[in-house]
Amino acid sequence: MSQEKHFETLAVRTQSETTQFSEHSVPLYLTSGFVFDDAEEMRASFAEEKQRDLYSRYSNPNVNEFVEKVCLMEGAESGYAFASGMAAVFSTFATLLDAGDHVVSCSSVFGATHGLFTKYFPKWNIECSYFNINETETIESLIKPNTKFLYAETPTNPGVDVIDLDFLSTICKKHNILLVIDNCFATPYLQNPIKHGADIVIHSATKLMDGQGRVLGGVAVGKKELIREIYLFSRLTGPAMSPFNAWVLSKSLETLAVRTEKHCENALKIAEFLESHPKVKWVKYPFLKSHPQYEIAKKQMRLGGSIVAFEVEGGVEGGRSFFDNIKMCSLSANLGDTRTIVTHPASTTHAKVEPEVKAAVGITDGSVRISAGLEHIDDIIADLKQALG
Numbered sequence: 001m002s003q004e005k006h007f008e009t010l011a012v013r014t015q016s017e018t019t020q021f022s023e024h025s026v027p028l029y030l031t032s033g034f035v036f037d038d039a040e041e042m043r044a045s046f047a048e049e050k051q052r053d054l055y056s057r058y059s060n061p062n063v064n065e066f067v068e069k070v071c072l073m074e075g076a077e078s079g080y081a082f083a084s085g086m087a088a089v090f091s092t093f094a095t096l097l098d099a100g101d102h103v104v105s106c107s108s109v110f111g112a113t114h115g116l117f118t119k120y121f122p123k124w125n126i127e128c129s130y131f132n133i134n135e136t137e138t139i140e141s142l143i144k145p146n147t148k149f150l151y152a153e154t155p156t157n158p159g160v161d162v163i164d165l166d167f168l169s170t171i172c173k174k175h176n177i178l179l180v181i182d183n184c185f186a187t188p189y190l191q192n193p194i195k196h197g198a199d200i201v202i203h204s205a206t207k208l209m210d211g212q213g214r215v216l217g218g219v220a221v222g223k224k225e226l227i228r229e230i231y232l233f234s235r236l237t238g239p240a241m242s243p244f245n246a247w248v249l250s251k252s253l254e255t256l257a258v259r260t261e262k263h264c265e266n267a268l269k270i271a272e273f274l275e276s277h278p279k280v281k282w283v284k285y286p287f288l289k290s291h292p293q294y295e296i297a298k299k300q301m302r303l304g305g306s307i308v309a310f311e312v313e314g315g316v317e318g319g320r321s322f323f324d325n326i327k328m329c330s331l332s333a334n335l336g337d338t339r340t341i342v343t344h345p346a347s348t349t350h351a352k353v354e355p356e357v358k359a360a361v362g363i364t365d366g367s368v369r370i371s372a373g374l375e376h377i378d379d380i381i382a383d384l385k386q387a388l389g
Contacts, residue, residue, distance in 0.1 A: 007189060010072045012254045016065045028247050029061045058235050062246040066205075069253050070219050073188035074201055079221035080231045081241035085184060085204020086112050088218030088239075092180065092202060095233040096226070099125040101148040106163060108133050108156035110182070111345075111353050118354075133161040134292065139171055149178035149199075155185045155297075158345040158369040160284050160309045162293035165300055169197025178226075184208075189260045190302045199223050200230075207336030208306060210252050211259050215245040259374065263306035263336075266380060267372035271308045273381050279318070279388045281311040281366070306336060308370040312388070319344060319366040325387040328379060329370075340373035340380050 005013070016026050034053045036042040044050040053059050067079040082088040093116065097103070105117060107130035117128040129142040133156060143150075150172050154163040165181065172179040181193040184204045193201050203209060205217030218241070220230055234240060241249075264287075271285035283290070286297035287304030297304060312318040322342075323331060329340040345363050353363070373380070 007073060008257045011069060011256055014065065014069045014072060016061045026062070026065060026247065026250070029243050031060075031243070032056050056243060057238055057240045058231075060240075060243045060246065062243040062250065063241050066217075066241070066246040066250040066253070067219060067221070069250060070188065070203070070209075071221050073192075073253075074183075074221050075192055075194045076201065076221035076227075077224040078227035079219055080227055080234055081205075081246060082218035082220070082234070082239045083241055083245075084216045084239075085202070085206055085218040088202050088204070088220045089113055089182070090116060091234050091237065091239050092200060092220050092230055093121075094237075095230045096178065096180075097121075097124075097126050097148055100146060101126050102144050102146045103128045104139060104142045104147055104150045104177075105130055106133055106152040106154075106156065107131065108159050108161055109151075109153055110157045113182075114353050133159075133163065136163065136167065139168075140175070143171075143175050143177065147175070147177050149180050151180045151182075153182040153185070154191075154193075155286055155305055155307065157185065158307070158309055158343070158363065158367065160185070160286060160291075160305070160307050162286050162291070162297045162301075164293075164296045165191075165193050165196035165198065172199075173197065185305050185307055186301060187256060187260055189257050190264075190305060191300055194222065196300060200226055205249050206334070208260060208263070209256065209336075210249055211256070211336055211338060212252070213334055213337040213339070215248045217241050217245050217249050259338075260306070261303070262374055263372050264303035266340075266374070266377050267306050267308050267370075268304055269377050270370060270372055270380060270384065271304075271310075273384065274308065274310050277385075277388060279313045281313055283308065283310040285309070306372045308372065310368055310370070311364055312366045312368060314366065316365040319368065321389070322368065322387050325389065326383060327386070328375070328383040329373075329387075335369070335371035337371060338374045340375055340383075341371040343369040343371070345369055 033055050045052050063081050067081050071079045131139045152163050178199045180200045181198045183193055183201045184207055187208045200222035202220050271283050271288050274280045274283045285308045312322045329342050332341045
């Protein structure tokens with residue numbers, strides 16, 4: 001029996017089949033379609049009697065390689081890659097849900113995901129009930145006979161709250177519903193929800209998987225029969241990842257482990273600095289002992305991730321002053337980049353979320369989300385220090 005390879009080795013050595021040119025680095029397959037030897041091969045291929053690439057909306061060698069890597073990293077049976085993280089979220093939901101279905105979700109979700117639940121799903125007679133991250137004991141009371149799945153981000157965006165995956169899995173198994181987890185903030189290197197009972201895991205590959213702010217991408221991995229349905233939906237609706245983006249992302253995964261280690265090291269030091277600063281009201285980072293779910297984070301995560309959340313004293317004006325005084329760090333809505341990014345969720349990523357919902361999940365006017373980059377930690381902290389005044 002061959003020894004199971006480590007994460008880093010799988011990330012580097014999982015590659016598409018070498019061509020006749022014996023290349024060391026996988027080539028780009030920038031083609032919309034593929035050719036067949038004869039009519040019978042074409043028929044058999046479209047009938048799925050023969051497994052091969054047919055059309056790049058369905059599959060492509062570069063996309064296949066990226067998906068295979070993520071499946072191996074997550075311990076998943078199958079997967080499908082999308083043009084963006086939100087394409088992965090929507091396609092997964094649209095595949096699993098029918099008119100009249102119900103979803104139970106953590107209230108702390110990305111603004112665009114919240115928009116799906118509140119603006120578009122009601123048009124299709126799909127209902128969503130939210131539970132508060134600090135009141136997980138209420139989850140079971142929200143489950144109805146028509147509940148299809150339980151959805152959560154952990155850590156959450158932007159508050160970096162953490163949910164006990166084993167606890168969620170136990171509830172889902174008891175009520176025979178699916179567990180769908182957005183694992184974007186943790187990446188497969190830090191956390192593997194499938195090992196804790198998740199049925200489907202979703203990522204925005206745009207974030208740490210790319211890690212350099214270059215391309216968009218999304219991926220859903222999980223049980224083979226569920227991914228098969230997502231694939232069939234996506235063949236028809238066309239949210240497929242481009243071969244070029246897949247090539248970039250697959251190369252990026254080769255360095256995911258080493259990059260994420262440094263991101264987490266910097267993030268923890270940033271969190272410790274902010275926690276001691278007199279102009280900071282509160283700080284949340286999963287591996288800070290003051291984090292409300294610190295013990296859960298330590299149980300299910302390798303490290304604390306790259307995102308730190310905090311609140312500046314002074315409300316709107318305090319936040320505005322902080323952002324206007326930033327010199328080195330980037331003001332952007334992205335995250336998981338080599339460059340440290342500071343974001344004001346209330347006016348950007350969660351701007352369209354209702355005020356009462358923002359308040360319920362802890363997004364205040366002075367809330368700041370920091371995505372720790374790979375600059376020298378002394379330079380990052382120096383910029384934050386002068387911006388805080």
